[in-house]
Amino acid sequence: MTGKELRIVGRRVRKVDGIELVTGQAKFTADMKLPGMLYGFARRAGQPAGKLEGVKKDEALKIPGVVDVLTAEDLPGPNLIGVLPPFDQPVLATGDIRYAGESVAFVVAETREAAKRGAAALDVRITEVPPILTVDEALGDGARKIHENGNITFSRKLIKGDADKALAEAPVVVENTYETSFQDHAYLEPETDLAVPGGDGRITVYASCQSPFHLRGLIAANLSVPAGRVKVVQSNTGGSFGGKDDVAVEIGILAAAAALRTGRPVLVAHERGESMVGSNLRHASRITITTGATKEGKIVARKIKIILDGGAYASESPFVVMKALIHAAGPYLIPHVFVESTAVYTNKTYAGAFRGFGVPQVTFASESQMDELAAKLGMNPLTLRKINALRPGDATATGQVFKQSVGLLQAIEILEKERLPEKPEDPSDRYLYGTGHSCMLQGISNGAEGVDVVGATVQVSQDGSALVGLGLTELGQGSRTVYAQIAAEELGIPLETVTVRQVDTDSVHDSGPTVASRSTTVGGMAVLKAAREVKESLLDMAALMLQTDKKEIYFQDGFAILSKNPDARIPLREVATAAYWTGHPLMHLAFSKAPEAKYDHDTHQGSIYIAYNFGAHRMSIRIDRWTGEVRVLEHLAAHDVGKVINPVGLEGQVEGGSLIGYGYAHMEKIEESRGIIRNANFADYAVPSIKDRIPTRTLVVEEANPTGPYGAKGVGEPPVAATAACFANAVSDALGVRFTRLPVTRQDILRALQSGAATHGGDKNG
Amino acid sequence: MKISFRCNGKPMQLEISPETRALDVLRDTLGLTGVKEGCGKGECGACTVLVDGLPVSSCLLPAAKLEGTEVLTIEGLRKPDGSLHPLQQAFLDEGAVQCGFCTPGMIMSAKALLDETPRPQVEDIEEALSGNICRCTGYGKIVQAVMRAAEKSEEGRHDG
Numbered sequence: 001m002t003g004k005e006l007r008i009v010g011r012r013v014r015k016v017d018g019i020e021l022v023t024g025q026a027k028f029t030a031d032m033k034l035p036g037m038l039y040g041f042a043r044r045a046g047q048p049a050g051k052l053e054g055v056k057k058d059e060a061l062k063i064p065g066v067v068d069v070l071t072a073e074d075l076p077g078p079n080l081i082g083v084l085p086p087f088d089q090p091v092l093a094t095g096d097i098r099y100a101g102e103s104v105a106f107v108v109a110e111t112r113e114a115a116k117r118g119a120a121a122l123d124v125r126i127t128e129v130p131p132i133l134t135v136d137e138a139l140g141d142g143a144r145k146i147h148e149n150g151n152i153t154f155s156r157k158l159i160k161g162d163a164d165k166a167l168a169e170a171p172v173v174v175e176n177t178y179e180t181s182f183q184d185h186a187y188l189e190p191e192t193d194l195a196v197p198g199g200d201g202r203i204t205v206y207a208s209c210q211s212p213f214h215l216r217g218l219i220a221a222n223l224s225v226p227a228g229r230v231k232v233v234q235s236n237t238g239g240s241f242g243g244k245d246d247v248a249v250e251i252g253i254l255a256a257a258a259a260l261r262t263g264r265p266v267l268v269a270h271e272r273g274e275s276m277v278g279s280n281l282r283h284a285s286r287i288t289i290t291t292g293a294t295k296e297g298k299i300v301a302r303k304i305k306i307i308l309d310g311g312a313y314a315s316e317s318p319f320v321v322m323k324a325l326i327h328a329a330g331p332y333l334i335p336h337v338f339v340e341s342t343a344v345y346t347n348k349t350y351a352g353a354f355r356g357f358g359v360p361q362v363t364f365a366s367e368s369q370m371d372e373l374a375a376k377l378g379m380n381p382l383t384l385r386k387i388n389a390l391r392p393g394d395a396t397a398t399g400q401v402f403k404q405s406v407g408l409l410q411a412i413e414i415l416e417k418e419r420l421p422e423k424p425e426d427p428s429d430r431y432l433y434g435t436g437h438s439c440m441l442q443g444i445s446n447g448a449e450g451v452d453v454v455g456a457t458v459q460v461s462q463d464g465s466a467l468v469g470l471g472l473t474e475l476g477q478g479s480r481t482v483y484a485q486i487a488a489e490e491l492g493i494p495l496e497t498v499t500v501r502q503v504d505t506d507s508v509h510d511s512g513p514t515v516a517s518r519s520t521t522v523g524g525m526a527v528l529k530a531a532r533e534v535k536e537s538l539l540d541m542a543a544l545m546l547q548t549d550k551k552e553i554y555f556q557d558g559f560a561i562l563s564k565n566p567d568a569r570i571p572l573r574e575v576a577t578a579a580y581w582t583g584h585p586l587m588h589l590a591f592s593k594a595p596e597a598k599y600d601h602d603t604h605q606g607s608i609y610i611a612y613n614f615g616a617h618r619m620s621i622r623i624d625r626w627t628g629e630v631r632v633l634e635h636l637a638a639h640d641v642g643k644v645i646n647p648v649g650l651e652g653q654v655e656g657g658s659l660i661g662y663g664y665a666h667m668e669k670i671e672e673s674r675g676i677i678r679n680a681n682f683a684d685y686a687v688p689s690i691k692d693r694i695p696t697r698t699l700v701v702e703e704a705n706p707t708g709p710y711g712a713k714g715v716g717e718p719p720v721a722a723t724a725a726c727f728a729n730a731v732s733d734a735l736g737v738r739f740t741r742l743p744v745t746r747q748d749i750l751r752a753l754q755s756g757a758a759t760h761g762g763d764k765n766g
Numbered sequence: 767m768k769i770s771f772r773c774n775g776k777p778m779q780l781e782i783s784p785e786t787r788a789l790d791v792l793r794d795t796l797g798l799t800g801v802k803e804g805c806g807k808g809e810c811g812a813c814t815v816l817v818d819g820l821p822v823s824s825c826l827l828p829a830a831k832l833e834g835t836e837v838l839t840i841e842g843l844r845k846p847d848g849s850l851h852p853l854q855q856a857f858l859d860e861g862a863v864q865c866g867f868c869t870p871g872m873i874m875s876a877k878a879l880l881d882e883t884p885r886p887q888v889e890d891i892e893e894a895l896s897g898n899i900c901r902c903t904g905y906g907k908i909v910q911a912v913m914r915a916a917e918k919s920e921e922g923r924h925d926g
């Protein structure tokens with residue numbers, strides 16, 4: 001750092017790539033139209049389980065406009081994709097059909113309509129097999145094996161102390177089981193990839209995707225070509241939230257294989273229904289928790305069993321299992337913890353990464369139980385949380401100790417200072433009021449999920465402007481703006497002169513996946529380092545020009561300035577030009593490597609993440625006892641983010657994440673019967689509209705994180721979990737009845753009111 | 767069949783097949799790819815354009831219905847001097863854009879509102895934008911942006 005106060009980092013700035021978006025100039029993948037371009041459309045199994053006996057192509061090939069049909073045999077490579085080896089998911093089904101959305105054949109045609117007609121005309125023969133649709137069936141004795149190794153995808157344990165013994169001795173014990181449903185990402189742009197065969201034996205894939213290098217690796221493997229033959233370019237991506245990974249790979253391979261066979265560009269653009277049926281969801285879950293505490297409210301032990309319904313394929317299940325495992329005990333100091341976390345295969349659409357990544361499920365369960373414990377102890381729910389909150393120097397559930405950047409207590413105290421909203425006069429006694437709290441933590445970085453390295457380049461041109469390149473993607477979350485701010489800050493140049501390039505796998509270093517709230521933290525650190533290295537080089541040059549020691553110079557507003565005499569200044573463009581002519585390097589590649597996770601694989605004790613984001617939320621609601629309608633009166637979202645880089649971006653992340661959490665907790669439900677999703681459209685799957693928005697207020701705690709740029713920690717994921725959990729607690733507070741299943745819909749609330757289960761409401765007691 | 771209409775101020779004459787959607791004509795034939803397709807069923811608002819000043823889901827509109835109309839898309843919103851329309855500026859300033867896929871449709875719906883109701887209440891904005899889904903922002907900043915644009919346009923009018 002310059003040693004001076006920050007000038008650009010921490011300021012409210014506009015999105016650096018925003019103009020193209022508000023003017024409609026930004027190109028998303030489906031906005032590209034190339035000469036000779038073909039359209040691809042997959043035929044899906046349409047039934048959840050079975051044996052694929054064969055696909056006859058003839059009828060499809062007769063449809064005017066249909067150019068080619070691909071089945072599994074036509075793919076040049078292993079026909080296998082996944083996240084963690086051994087991979088288990090075919091691109092096109094071979095023998096077993098494992099979910100209804102499974103692609104069995106891929107039709108390419110001159111128009112989208114012809115491709116669709118071709119897909120419908122295919123003669124696909126599948127022998128039905130009784131589907132396994134619940135985790136209980138899947139785990140039952142003698143259950144049919146969905147995959148060769150059985151129906152358990154992945155299972156891990158976390159063991160700290162002796163939870164059984166501590167629970168047996170605990171004066172107060174609560175136990176309950178909680179469930180959550182699947183959730184669809186519902187990004188507004190459906191998944192889209194465009195493969196373009198090059199004249200040089202290479203192939204370029206433009207993709208709406210989250211992790212271009214993951215795409216490149218799997219596309220190359222499945223084409224049986226070296227990775228360098230494939231170039232993946234991330235187009236503008238219309239939202240991802242974790243979702244555009246597996247499916248971007250799947251359609252990328254299909255498009256690329258067809259492009260190579262036909263020698264023509266092939267576009268695959270999912271329809272909304274396909275986006276819901278044929279790409280991953282948030283895991284449904286069942287979580288049983290037992291908590292033991294002293295009479296004073298000190299938690300002594302938690303025992304937790306998590307079962308995640310992962311659907312037909314592993315996808316990110318192993319990592320979601322781990323994340324749920326590590327976060328389930330909550331942001332509390334608990335001496336004895338036992339957690340078992342298991343993902344299970346079923347014949348349903350597969351589950352994978354979705355903003356929060358296992359944490360929303362366990363936070364809902366854990367925080368519901370905190371309220372139940374508070375009720376049993378006769379204690380204020382926030383006080384109970386405060387007593388147990390992790391403080392600097394405390395050991396987390398994995399035994400990891402953070403000496404700093406543990407701002408949970410401060411977040412709770414912010415909430416305590418905020419007065420509750422006033423209840424308006426209600427002579428008709430029509431409304432019930434309630435307030436709910438939640439506390440949570442979310443690990444930053446890949447942590448136990450793998451090594452975490454980002455390589456970033458910063459290049460200064462002779463005009464003094466800078467170009468930043470790294471392999472982490474802009475998905476709407478504002479990471480380009482954050483990187484631009486960091487580069488501008490370090491180089492002392494105006495923000496407008498920094499460009500953060502589009503990611504393509506030819507031109508940037510593999511930076512791993514854009515996940516785990518790691519963009520700001522690990523990515524930002526790499527940009528910072530690269531910028532500093534370039535700056536050193538420019539300082540050397542400026543020192544020669546100003547004939548002084550480089551310690552005497554600082555950069556600001558595009559000038560190299562002499563500290564002693566700020567009137568002595570040279571425009572940086574002159575310094576950069578001189579540096580160019582004298583061979584002072586103007587570009588650097590720098591790496592930021594998060595400290596490696598070190599832990600015991602049997603007990604998950606050890607250091608897992610480089611930092612945690614801590615959050616405390618409060619939500620006050622009003623329920624209409626006649627209609628069951630919920631109105632959120634206030635939603636406070638306090639997070640320890642280490643250091644705010646761009647307040648506008650931060651608020652955007654917190655507000656947007658919160659509404660996804662609210663939709664998850666109150667509105668969104670995948671309706672499935674006999675293994676088929678019945679509401680795969682926006683009319684029947686209720687994504688929150690502008691009328692459903694909630695008045696989220698972002699409150700910030702800045703406990704500097706030594707592993708992030710300027711002390712920053714990511715914030716992309718945490719609000720989802722915290723909002724869902726405090727919503728459930730607010731409803732319980734209003735109605736006097738606990739719901740143990742998400743979502744808690746308006747119908748659920750109305751039913752509770754009408755049946756008399758709601759002790760605070762109901763028809764009679766007024 | 768032949769159709770003629772005005773699009774972003776320019777006269778158009780096109781040969782189309784009768785089953786084509788207005789969305790496809792705008793995107794594929796005229797290259798106006800700021801018009802987005804999010805669902806193809808009239809459920810998301812990403813494809814919203816103004817036809818004779820009214821917001822329409824172009825994915826549901828047969829192209830033949832464009833005959834004789836005046837169409838405005840996001841591409842036609844910038845002022846002749848290239849500067850941003852107050853709504854575009856406000857969406858940028860307020861942070862109402864994240865991934866930006868909903869943005870063109872959202873801005874067009876908001877434009878229809880402000881043309882009709884220059885000083886809208888929050889409820890008017892909710893009503894006007896209720897058919898436009900945004901999965902990224904949580905909508906709060908979108909409401910602020912429309913409010914801000916309304917104020918700005920109002921000031922503009924008073925300034926003369």
Ligand code: FES
Pocket residue numbers: 802803804805806807808809810811812813814823824825826
């Ligand atoms: S694409 Fe027209 S409303 Fe969704």
Ligand code: FES
Pocket residue numbers: 188238239476862863864865866867868869899900901902903
């Ligand atoms: S900004 Fe992404 S959908 Fe609205």
